[in-house]
Amino acid sequence: MLVERLARGVRLTEAGSALLVHADIVLAQLADAAAELDGLAGRRGGHLRFGSFPTAMSCVGPVVIETFRSRYPAVEPLFVDTEPYEALVALRSRELDLALVFSFDRWGAGRAYDGVERCSDDVVDYIDLFDDELFVLLPRAHELAQRRVVRVEQLRDERILGSGQPWAPDFCHLCASAGFEPHLDGSYRSTDFPAIQALVA
Incomplete structure (x- = not known):
């Protein structure tokens, strides 16, 4: 839940406040990109082609799109759902101007979900926006589900959906x-996070 209703109006929850920070960061980068495009084009207008992976777009996309259009009405944004490795390929071929991607220490943004390196990370310039926390998703009835913090050692005997x-x-x-070595369940492979959440629940 992002907001909670009060007697007079609403206020952001902790999750809503965190999401707002991320949206502001993304908007700032979009504004910088729009300004750079304006300078290159020599006019106040044009298009901004922006790619982002679906999970991010579902969280901050509506806020980013609405706010960007209100602040920069002369620049027409084109938002594209694209996985990080696809975004890097599109940036390299200049099909995108800007992209929001994720990466891990042992899995770069240019690596596809099948493990194949589709695009080298060094073909684009990166700006680190924020670090996301790693959360563990548990069934409601699980003994660890009500804890605010779960230590990795407590997952020693758990079956983990996450292979690939x-x-x-x-x-x-x-x-x-x-x-210890985690028990990664390879019986189900998917990048569809709502589907994985449904299986866990």
Whole structure:
């Protein structure tokens, strides 16, 4: 829940406040890109082609689109759902002007979900916007579900849906540092996070 209703109006929840910070950061980068395009074009107008992976677009996309259009009405944005490795390829071929991507220490943005390197990370310039926290998704009835913090050691005997996920190599490294190898369930592979959430629930 992003907002909570009060007797007079509403206020942002902790999650809503965190999301607003991310949206402001993305908007600032879009504004910089628009200004640069204006300078190149020598006029106040044109198009901005922006790619982002679906999870980010579903969270901050509506806010970013509405705010960008209100602040820069002369610049027509084109927003495209694209996975990070696809975005890098599109940036390299100049099909996109700007992209929001994610990467992990052991899984670069140019690496596809099948593990194949589709585009080298060094073909584009990066600006680090923020670091996301790693959350564990548990069934409601799980004994750890009500805890605010779950230590990685507590997942030693758990079956983890995550085989083939970009975060899996970093997670395995984290588990190895804690002295165990996680049980990654390879029976279901998907990058559809709502589907994975439904399976866990």
